[in-house]
Amino acid sequence: MSPVFSNLLAQPGVALAAEAAVKIAVVIVVLMGMVAYTVLAERRICALIQDRLGPNRVGAFGLLQPIADSFKLLLKENVLPGHVNRFWYVLAPTIAMAPPLLTLAVIPFGNTLAGFNLVIADLDVGVLWIFSIASLGVYGIVLAGWASNSKYPFLGGMRSAAQLISYEVPMGLSVVSVFLLVGSLKLSNVVAYQAGTWLIFKAPLAFLIFLVSAFAETNRLPFDLPEAEQELVGGYNTEYGQMKFALFFLAEYANMIVASALIVTLFFGGWQVPFVRVEAFGPILAGALGVAAFFVKLLAFIVFFIWVRWTLPRFRYDQLMRLGWRVLLPLALLNIVATALALALKLRA
Amino acid sequence: MPLVVPRPNLTWWEKLYLPAFWKGFLVTARHFVRMLFGRRDRRVVLEYPEQKRVLKKGYRGAPTLVRDQDGREKCVSCQLCEFICPPRAIKIWPEEIPANDLHAKVEKRPLRFEIDMLRCIYCQLCEEVCPEMAIFLRDDYSLTGTSRAELLHDKEKLLEMGGVMQDGILKWNKK
Numbered sequence: 001m002s003p004v005f006s007n008l009l010a011q012p013g014v015a016l017a018a019e020a021a022v023k024i025a026v027v028i029v030v031l032m033g034m035v036a037y038t039v040l041a042e043r044r045i046c047a048l049i050q051d052r053l054g055p056n057r058v059g060a061f062g063l064l065q066p067i068a069d070s071f072k073l074l075l076k077e078n079v080l081p082g083h084v085n086r087f088w089y090v091l092a093p094t095i096a097m098a099p100p101l102l103t104l105a106v107i108p109f110g111n112t113l114a115g116f117n118l119v120i121a122d123l124d125v126g127v128l129w130i131f132s133i134a135s136l137g138v139y140g141i142v143l144a145g146w147a148s149n150s151k152y153p154f155l156g157g158m159r160s161a162a163q164l165i166s167y168e169v170p171m172g173l174s175v176v177s178v179f180l181l182v183g184s185l186k187l188s189n190v191v192a193y194q195a196g197t198w199l200i201f202k203a204p205l206a207f208l209i210f211l212v213s214a215f216a217e218t219n220r221l222p223f224d225l226p227e228a229e230q231e232l233v234g235g236y237n238t239e240y241g242q243m244k245f246a247l248f249f250l251a252e253y254a255n256m257i258v259a260s261a262l263i264v265t266l267f268f269g270g271w272q273v274p275f276v277r278v279e280a281f282g283p284i285l286a287g288a289l290g291v292a293a294f295f296v297k298l299l300a301f302i303v304f305f306i307w308v309r310w311t312l313p314r315f316r317y318d319q320l321m322r323l324g325w326r327v328l329l330p331l332a333l334l335n336i337v338a339t340a341l342a343l344a345l346k347l348r349a
Numbered sequence: 350m351p352l353v354v355p356r357p358n359l360t361w362w363e364k365l366y367l368p369a370f371w372k373g374f375l376v377t378a379r380h381f382v383r384m385l386f387g388r389r390d391r392r393v394v395l396e397y398p399e400q401k402r403v404l405k406k407g408y409r410g411a412p413t414l415v416r417d418q419d420g421r422e423k424c425v426s427c428q429l430c431e432f433i434c435p436p437r438a439i440k441i442w443p444e445e446i447p448a449n450d451l452h453a454k455v456e457k458r459p460l461r462f463e464i465d466m467l468r469c470i471y472c473q474l475c476e477e478v479c480p481e482m483a484i485f486l487r488d489d490y491s492l493t494g495t496s497r498a499e500l501l502h503d504k505e506k507l508l509e510m511g512g513v514m515q516d517g518i519l520k521w522n523k524k
């Protein structure tokens with residue numbers, strides 16, 4: 001390393017920025033790879049569930065299929081329909097893609113490795129950050145529906161707005177009980193709190209509400225009403241093609257991965273390895289095992305997301321609204337009260 | 350009489366939907382595991398280019414010309430198939446059979462016989478209309494080519510695809 005460069009790195013701010021940049025690059029690359037292969041996993045798993053085979057031609061077991069697909073999408077002609085509002089039409093896919101990338105910043109994917117904290121930004125308001133950014137995700141879909149200037153995308157966009165607003169509320173409320181228990185909004189504290197028992201065992205109802213809301217927030221079946229290809233053609237992305245469509249597609253899967261990561265962090269102990277005291281293996285191996293544990297849990301949840309999609313049929317619109325406002329919301333409020341009471345009684349005792 | 354579908358009275362346990370969800374998960378998981386480890390023969394797809402579907406009798410594939418067991422091409426160039434063909438895929442150039450030929454009494458045969466497989470709709474009308482039982486729809490499906498010329502089947506190609514069809518009557522031998 002040249003002395004100029006090492007001197008530069010010696011500056012505290014620069015070193016911090018360099019560390020963050022490296023982490024961001026790694027996380028983005030890993031996320032994009034996971035998105036590509038989640039698509040492949042979805043296609044293979046759904047095929048097996050439906051007694052089919054799925055893509056198995058490109059490379060061994062079809063493992064190069066995502067690469068072939070991305071080349072296809074990248075090389076497609078860029079078509080702009082004549083009737084769209086061009087500015088918002090082009091902007092919408094990028095807005096849809098941004099929230100999952102931003103929310104990933106605060107999720108700790110490991111403890112420490114070689115002296116580095118394995119989280120890009122360990123914010124004190126971690127979960128508030130996630131909720132505030134995730135609620136921006138609806139703009140991509142609503143803008144797409146509006147800018148497409150066409151009836152089915154419009155219906156998809158409107159549904160998306162109603163659905164995301166409805167499920168944001170129980171989602172946020174369900175997490176309140178978690179923070180009553182932990183006493184902090186910082187996600188690394190939430191993970192540290194779960195060193196003994198995972199939060200799913202302390203707050204199972206919160207987990208259930210959060211899980212259902214997460215499905216609704218990521219527009220996955222059984223709550224994929226904004227897309228609903230059987231009734232709305234393709235919903236909000238009907239008028240989109242090529243890379244612009246691909247961005248929506250990637251955003252859906254990135255959202256799914258981020259939601260899984262969040263569930264793992266909040267309820268399944270994040271990077272905590274169960275039953276094993278990893279500290280005994282030395283710092284490097286312990287850190288690596290933590291990352292591995294996080295990814296195993298994450299992959300399990302991604303498979304669960306896929307499994308649910310190919311098992312449950314779509315909700316009717318009124319059923320969706322009833323479930324959100326008349327079941328999940330009261331349950332979440334009840335859960336908060338119950339948790340608070342239990343904690344208060346414990347403090348008295 | 351209107352059919353009245355009775356609405357089931359669900360218990361609160363059924364209204365939770367969770368048991369039904371659980372059953373659904375088990376069904377899909379069973380299919381998944383079975384495809385992955387067990388009865389792969391229950392799958393509903395073929396690995397197409399390697400495996401091909403077993404065709405039922407009477408399948409309407411590509412039309413072909415046939416010879417009888419004596420090796421005579423059976424088409425007498427009457428052009429009925431050319432006239433009945435709805436998409437006008439068939440073109441025939443008739444020719445007189447020379448007097449010194451073995452089958453001279455048949456009088457006509459096709460000089461050229463072309464079927465444009467880009468136009469053919471596999472309707473089987475040519476086979477139905479043929480008075481000589483010379484044209485048959487066989488099992489060939491999935492005709493592909495890299496040029497239009499490749500899919501313009503000429504007489505040699507059609508006879509090769511058709512092969513020999515046993516003829517129990519051999520009417521021209523008896524006349």
